[in-house]
Amino acid sequence: MVTFKNWKWKAGLVAAVAAITLTGCGGAGGKSGDYPKKPIVVVAPSGAGGGWDKTARSLTKVLSEAKLVDQTMTVENKPGGGGAVFLADYVTQDKKNPYKLFVSSPPILINNLKKEGNSPYGYKDTTPLAQLTKDFGAIVVKADSKYADITALMNALKADPTKITVAGGSAPGSMDHVISILPAYKFGIDPKAVKYVSYDGGGEAIAALLGGNADVIGTDVSSAAEYLKAGKVKVLAVTSAERLSGDFKDIPTLKESGIDAEFTIWRGVFGPKEMTDDQKAYWEKTLKSLNDSDVWKKELQSNSWEPEFRSGDEFNKFLDDQEVLLKDVLTALGMAK
Incomplete structure (x- = not known):
């Protein structure tokens, strides 16, 4: 005979077991055991061939090859506005979607700080998970360019800036633009007088250079590396504090x-x-393991990237400091909002 007391005890036991099982599996609360449970997309907010695209593809390749993530990982290119178009969609439509990540760099700060083409969104509207690498800017011309060094180019720009077309893989006031005009500004040239043409991604900017539609481009070292090796371009200068190694020595x-x-x-x-603490912890652990892996170290070397890892609070603090620095630069260039 089942008494009310026995029934109540058994029901309580079943409920307790169910709760423990649900907790162990992650349940509706999104515990770490439940994530990730489906394919993950990593967005490069640019066209193919540039630094973001290469970073996203290297990241997903190594995470899969090193078996650090069990789920399928794919890369999507979302060009437009130097990342601003994608970020607007992401912040408004994917703020609760932990299965879509993206790679970025200083433009996520610059687009939010600049006066023209300003983005209302910035890194504070996302969850910064980790800094992976550092790279530097490069001033690049075709291999047969008449400009033998950066001084010759600057002198020509100073004499008549309207005769030289400068290009980059991002919008005016963005990272490639800053790289392109910073030497001119420091050389005493009015940055507003420099004719700058923007393309969606470093690959398109280099294509414009090689096709004769630009005289010089400002880009990143890693995007220029394969063209330098192939003898298609000359790099007149890099923006690092000291000379780089390898092909750039x-x-x-x-x-x-x-x-x-x-x-x-x-x-x-x-x-x-709106990521959960468990989801953030998963990526903090996973990306730290990526940074420490030999496969990733080889990937860095093959792309002429230098490692510089920060995660969590350290990455957020770094971005806070970068925001102050870039605001100062844009203000000096007359481009701050």
């Missing part, structure tokens, strides 16, 4: 050339604003 820095300018390009991974 003979390229002078801007400072060496008498132009007092430096610019570091960091690249990192971001998620939606």
